[in-house]
Amino acid sequence: MRQKNFVDQIRTIIEQTGANPRRLKVELTESTLVSNVDDVIAKMDKLKAIGISFSLDDFGTGYSSLSYLKRLPIDQLKIDRSFVKDVLVDPNSAAIAKMIIALSRTLGLSVIAEGVETEDQYTFLARYGRLNYQGYLFGRPLPPEDFERLARAFSPRQAPNQKPASVDRTYA
Numbered sequence: 617m618r619q620k621n622f623v624d625q626i627r628t629i630i631e632q633t634g635a636n637p638r639r640l641k642v643e644l645t646e647s648t649l650v651s652n653v654d655d656v657i658a659k660m661d662k663l664k665a666i667g668i669s670f671s672l673d674d675f676g677t678g679y680s681s682l683s684y685l686k687r688l689p690i691d692q693l694k695i696d697r698s699f700v701k702d703v704l705v706d707p708n709s710a711a712i713a714k715m716i717i718a719l720s721r722t723l724g725l726s727v728i729a730e731g732v733e734t735e736d737q738y739t740f741l742a743r744y745g746r747l748n749y750q751g752y753l754f755g756r757p758l759p760p761e762d763f764e765r766l767a768r769a770f771s772p773r774q775a776p777n778q779k780p781a782s783v784d785r786t787y788a
Contacts, residue, residue: 617648623662630666637667643694645673649684660689671728676712685723692748693720695741697731700751703740710740717744 619625630637642663649656660670671692672684676699685693695716702709713729720727729741732751741747758766 617644617656617659618651623659626663626668627666637663638669640667641669641671641692643671643673644690646675646677646684649688653684653687657687657689664689674730675716685719690725692726692728695727695729697751700729700731700737700741701733704736713741714744717741717747721745 629635630640644656664670669691670689671694672688672690673694674696675693677696693716695713699709699713699716703713704710717727726748727745728748728750729737730750732738732741732749732753734753737751738749738753741749755766
């Protein structure tokens with residue numbers, strides 16, 4: 617995002633590869649926004665115009681500002697793994713996770729919980745809304761060739777209560 621020709625580079629890659637931009641999501645960290653937020657917003661607007669979506673990574677751990685949420689054309693907030701890890705043992709982590717979920721819902725944003733490693737964490741978070749999840753509970757990191765095999769075998773017609781081995785899935 618800090619490169620002057622970032623938007624043009626992305627457009628060129630999409631044209632050359634034929635990738636569907638609606639299937640791409642750019643994750644931004646809060647530190648990306650600190651240097652020149654107006655320039656970042658302008659680039660985000662241009663990329664959103666071609667269908668790319670945005671997630672604000674590690675929300676609540678850095679320079680969080682509610683004014684960013686008001687101005688940024690983001691689609692998703694990502695609950696940092698530090699809150700997810702302690703959601704069952706630390707009332708403050710639980711309160712922050714619930715607040716991020718409620719705030720996201722109010723703003724019309726989706727939520728992804730990062731670092732979900734146990735069924736209990738999953739169950740706690742699922743109680744508060746329709747979320748996306750990432751973490752070892754759903755699958756460990758894979759070498760590219762194993763991931764490609766898994767992606768080819770994935771069936772989107774999965775039973776509603778069955779958790780797939782893939783990550784970043786939505787559950788009711």
